[in-house]
Amino acid sequence: MKDIPRATVRRLARYLQGLDEVASLTVSSNDIANAVGVSAAQVRRDLSYLGHQGIRGVGYETDHLRSTLRRELGLLENVGVAIVGAGHLGQALAGYGGFDERGFTISGLYDVDPRKVGNVVHGYPIKHLDRLSDDARARRFAIAIIATPAEAAPEVLRRLAEAGVRSVLNFAPAALRPPSSVEVRNVDLSTELQILSFYRGRQSNGAG
Amino acid sequence: MKDIPRATVRRLARYLQGLDEVASLTVSSNDIANAVGVSAAQVRRDLSYLGHQGIRGVGYETDHLRSTLRRELGLLENVGVAIVGAGHLGQALAGYGGFDERGFTISGLYDVDPRKVGNVVHGYPIKHLDRLSDDARARRFAIAIIATPAEAAPEVLRRLAEAGVRSVLNFAPAALRPPSSVEVRNVDLSTELQILSFYRGRQSNGAG
DNA sequence: CTCTGTGAAACACTTCACAGCG
DNA sequence: CGCTGTGAAGTGTTTCACAGAG
Structure with a gap:
């Protein structure tokens, strides 16, 4: 797995926080982009460093994405x-x-x-x-x-x-x-x- | 005069603070680099956006550099x-x-x-x-x-x-x-x- | 001989645009 | 059809390496 760019790490933390406000089962890159104020392409690129997380035509499964981000940031346990x-x-x-x-x-x-x-x-x-x-x-x-x-x-x-x-x-x-x-x-x-x-x-x- | 890169602006503020600890009449890019923890080439490149500020073979005149940085950051008056x-x-x-x-x-x-x-x-x-x-x-x-x-x-x-x-x-x-x-x-x-x-x-x- | 200023190369990051999966 | 994932292109930033001023 390739190294995650520094700029991406910083945004992953923001995405995780953006997900706090999400109630629906799935979110699209566009939803996340709007929530945290970056481009949708940026969100997709960033998340692609974590492997295939999304479902084409649908978006990302909210809970799954949340735990992936937490794991990636070393926050599985407090x-x-x-x-x-x-x-x-x-x-x-x-x-x-x-x-x-x-x-x-x-x-x-x-x-x-x-x-x-x-x-x-x-x-x-x-x-x-x-x-x-x-x-x-x-x-x-x-x-x-x-x-x-x-x-x-x-x-x-x-x-x-x-x-x-x-x-x-x-x-x-x-x-x-x-x-x-x-x-x-x-x-x-x-x-x-x-x-x-x-x-x-x-x-x-x-x-x- | 060309636009100053965002990354440079952030460092200019740090250089200005680094100069606080400098007592000597002149500082080299190396001195500044060590004080704030970036490369000397980076310091020279950053300062070059402000025009020719240094003296070859010597370095930068401390007071002059300080006021140039202050002016550039819009801090001439509080x-x-x-x-x-x-x-x-x-x-x-x-x-x-x-x-x-x-x-x-x-x-x-x-x-x-x-x-x-x-x-x-x-x-x-x-x-x-x-x-x-x-x-x-x-x-x-x-x-x-x-x-x-x-x-x-x-x-x-x-x-x-x-x-x-x-x-x-x-x-x-x-x-x-x-x-x-x-x-x-x-x-x-x-x-x-x-x-x-x-x-x-x-x-x-x-x-x- | 020292240290600046800077082309040119390298590297990092972002955006575009679209193939392809569900 | 919608939305992801990603090559390729574009843009921004850093480093290299050296010419040249003092």
Whole structure:
């Protein structure tokens, strides 16, 4: 089976979410395309990387497609996620909603503030940061979200990497230099705003 | 002057931030490449879209490059940003830090909760959502960040679009269908986690 | 001799358009 | 007939490799 293009992986996640709103037994590439805002040809091409999933003249069987996408994304069973940093951002992330139904389970929040440790936020316990490494080694989570201040981010990443965590989503506005064993995805507010700023005044669209 | 590729625009914002850490008078494409994690050839190609900026045998003059990037990104003077939704996420965004130095000024937060309206968060006033349209029409901000619950997002977008706002950064986990006049960039937690999940176990990297 | 700027080649991704299955 | 799956063409992006400026 050929490698799935990076651009396709990103859209597969969107298709999976688009299917949430679908009640009918089957969906056509056109339905999906309209739901998530890409071309129908794009949807068919993307899904073709997963093998023959559709029925000609009909479309895709909704349930079957959903589980194929989940399997392909490694979400057959829920994946544990740790949130590091229990400030406003960390708490907002914990309350984001729909974690479980999207295939994730928050294993816990971590902070260094003794006034926070022990509290429960949105049903999740705040643990002391010193327990992060042990919990990682015990495989209580597979993905970590860094929601600390920028200064703390490199040290948190170091601990995570050392404890064998290989997937990190970084919200701290810090340029992290991960070892090659760790995949870091950065969500950077000012980068996003700067991109929007560039296109301000230009007519073109930007479905990034 | 040729059009700047989308992929390049995204990186220009990163280069600008990378320059923050540079103290020396000049930087080479290699220096920048190492700072932000792309290839040196990529940096040179990207910067070449801005015209001849460098000095052969030396590199780029740091200050000059910084202001060229700022100009190109439309950040010569600070851009007003409204944060819609003053829950944990909105408050976290307001406290993100470095807004001003990155070229943005928060013009205000908006919420519907009467207990929040009138409060000041991180130095920014929370206004009632009903004032959003007027403030937009008065051009108090050019970019809006949606940090509301998913249910509220479509209506907020509608109001923003109607009031002439053309750039929106959406943090709500909702599939927005903007009119073509509005550029929406989505930051979706579960999409990011699902992408990380896909690459978990695979060796390859993924600098999105 | 170093480091930029850039043709040309390579690679990645998207769209077109249609054969063929159900 | 409708809708998938996919060659082939088109477009966008990255890398190579080197001429040439300082």
